[in-house]
Amino acid sequence: MGMRVLITGASGVVGTLMRPRLRREGRILRLLDLVPPAPPEAGEAVEALTGSVTDPDLMARACEDVDAILHLGGISRENGWADILEVNIGGTQVVLEAARRAGVGRIVLASSNHAVGFRTVEPELPADSSPRPDTFYGVSKAAVEALGSLYHSRFGMDVICVRIGSCFERPPGVRGLSTWLSPDDGARLFEACLSCPSPGYRIVWGVSGNTRRIYSLAEAQALGYRATDDAERFAAEISGPAPTGDEAHYVGGPFCTTPLGEPN
Numbered sequence: 001m002g003m004r005v006l007i008t009g010a011s012g013v014v015g016t017l018m019r020p021r022l023r024r025e026g027r028i029l030r031l032l033d034l035v036p037p038a039p040p041e042a043g044e045a046v047e048a049l050t051g052s053v054t055d056p057d058l059m060a061r062a063c064e065d066v067d068a069i070l071h072l073g074g075i076s077r078e079n080g081w082a083d084i085l086e087v088n089i090g091g092t093q094v095v096l097e098a099a100r101r102a103g104v105g106r107i108v109l110a111s112s113n114h115a116v117g118f119r120t121v122e123p124e125l126p127a128d129s130s131p132r133p134d135t136f137y138g139v140s141k142a143a144v145e146a147l148g149s150l151y152h153s154r155f156g157m158d159v160i161c162v163r164i165g166s167c168f169e170r171p172p173g174v175r176g177l178s179t180w181l182s183p184d185d186g187a188r189l190f191e192a193c194l195s196c197p198s199p200g201y202r203i204v205w206g207v208s209g210n211t212r213r214i215y216s217l218a219e220a221q222a223l224g225y226r227a228t229d230d231a232e233r234f235a236a237e238i239s240g241p242a243p244t245g246d247e248a249h250y251v252g253g254p255f256c257t258t259p260l261g262e263p264n
């Protein structure tokens, strides 16, 4: 998709990895974050906005003349309920409402494997497994998906929720050998989400083609995503203990045992 794509959370972990990978001829990336996005590189077509996804006036301006939104902005791990509620749930409602008013037809929402963290590890866990959150953070991601469903059903917006596994340069630890989404595969997946014709409302997994994968790729493949990376190539160099007990039994791993409501 050409034209203008708004990325919220553009200075965050995933946003920073996606920015260079979502550059396209004829596409303007509008970057929004609390942390001012880095200045454009030579030839990079970007616009920058600094502020919060919870600010309706800012989001109204951010959505002007936008063709699609990649909503990554929010708290990315466990935190106190009030902040999770305001930023992740409240912020997503503000983004969706601003998108609707501006006539933005497509929005990709960053969900997480922690929306279903208390699902038992099994091969090919379906992407639309109903929520079993492992934290307040996981609850917020289930709510993000529900908000996306609402805005699709009410207003016909195309909304794709991506249950991202672990999107980092390299798999973070042994669990990451199952849950890794390589940055390049992440970009391929988001590109499919932005360009596939008339998806309606979908939930897909954001994961690479890992040998130890436990999340189904079928739903993302239906959008045109083809995973090319496999975390297994890092296996020899990843140290640290393999998860045990509940952290091995449930897909959320350490989020299943972290103290509720405390930053992890």
Ligand code: 15L
Pocket: 076, 077, 112, 113, 114, 164, 165, 166, 167, 179
């Ligand atoms: C997430 O949702 C977090 O944002 C990220 O920091 C990782 O913890 C990831 O899940 C994961 O499960 O590895």
